[in-house]
Amino acid sequence: xxxxxxQWLIGVGLAFDLFGTIGLVRLPDVYNRVQAATKCVTLGTCxxxxxxxxxxGVGPMGxxxxxxxxxxxxxxxxxxxxxxxxxxxxxxxxxxxxxxDRYGEEVHGVHxxxxxxxxxxxxxxxxxGQPGEHDV
Amino acid sequence: xxxxxxxxxxxAAGSALLVASFLCLYRIGRGPxxxxxxxxxxxxxxxxxxxxxxxxxxxxxxxxxxxAIAWALLSFIGTIALAKYLEGRYYDE
Numbered sequence: 296x297x298x299x300x301x302q303w304l305i306g307v308g309l310a311f312d313l314f315g316t317i318g319l320v321r322l323p324d325v326y327n328r329v330q331a332a333t334k335c336v337t338l339g340t341c342x343x344x345x346x347x348x349x350x351x352g353v354g355p356m357g358x359x360x361x362x363x364x365x366x367x368x369x370x371x372x373x374x375x376x377x378x379x380x381x382x383x384x385x386x387x388x389x390x391x392x393x394x395x396d397r398y399g400e401e402v403h404g405v406h407x408x409x410x411x412x413x414x415x416x417x418x419x420x421x422x423x424g425q426p427g428e429h430d431v
Numbered sequence: 432x433x434x435x436x437x438x439x440x441x442x443a444a445g446s447a448l449l450v451a452s453f454l455c456l457y458r459i460g461r462g463p464x465x466x467x468x469x470x471x472x473x474x475x476x477x478x479x480x481x482x483x484x485x486x487x488x489x490x491x492x493x494x495x496x497x498x499a500i501a502w503a504l505l506s507f508i509g510t511i512a513l514a515k516y517l518e519g520r521y522y523d524e
Contacts, residue, residue: 302440305485309447312481316454319474325466328458332474336451340481343444347484347496350436356487359496363480366503374473374510381517382466 297349304346311339324390325382333375341367441489448482469513476506 315335322328344364351357389396455478458471480499487495 298436301436305436305440305444308481309444312451312478313447316451316474316478319458319471320454325464325470328467329470332470336474336477340477340484343481343484344499347488350488356493356496359493359500360484363496363500363503366500367477367480370503370507371477374507374514375470377511377514378466378469378473378517381469381514382464384518385466387464387466 297352301346301350304342304349308339308342308346311335311342313339315339324393325387326379326389329375329379329382333371337367337371340364436488438489441485444485445482445489448478448485452478452482466517469510469517472513473506473510476502476510479506 312335315332318331318335319328322331341364344360344367347360348357348364351360383398452475455471455475459468459475462468462471480503483495483499483502487493487499
């Protein structure tokens with residue numbers, strides 16, 4: 296019984312790991328990559344660690360796996376937040392298709408804007424139309 | 432402790448983690464900016480933790496879990512250091 300449960304946990308965790316790294320390769324922007332890769336790989340590795348705990352039971356290996364899973368759950372969002380913040384502060388621009396930049400509004404409202412070669416968001420071609428076009 | 436999972440399953444698990452690690456290496460080599468590489472290095476450390484789990488189940492030896500915990504700690508500290516370096520600040524803000 297515990298063997299089947301551990302196999303399912305490890306298998307689903309491996310699927311999450313693979314999807315996270317595929318997102319790391321395929322997504323267009325460092326912020327999108329942070330989001331996809333950190334969430335998926337953290338959950339996947341925590342499920343693998345949970346599979347080790349289920350397979351080994353309460354013993355040295357199982358307790359260490361549980362400890363490592365708790366540690367990863369605490370530290371991985373902090374690391375992702377620090378990377379995204381560092382990327383923004385170092386001037387990495389958003390993807391052209393991004394529609395909103397709340398952090399930029401917050402930062403530029405409080406502090407002087409960071410020196411950049413180009414604006415953070417290039418205007419997306421809107422499909423709504425110009426104001427006054429439809430109210431004839 | 433006797434091995435619980437079959438060798439075939441653990442071999443498949445290690446192979447899947449190896450494929451994921453190569454995808455990370457692609458992003459490390461290709462990544463256009465430095466934060467891309469930092470993200471990929473962080474994810475590679477997390478994948479190594481999973482690989483240590485697979486090795487611990489495969490060999491049935493417990494010290495691989497010690498390696499996993501130490502690797503998770505050092506990967507976190509390295510990622511924070513790289514992020515602070517990217518931000519252009521010192522470690523005490």
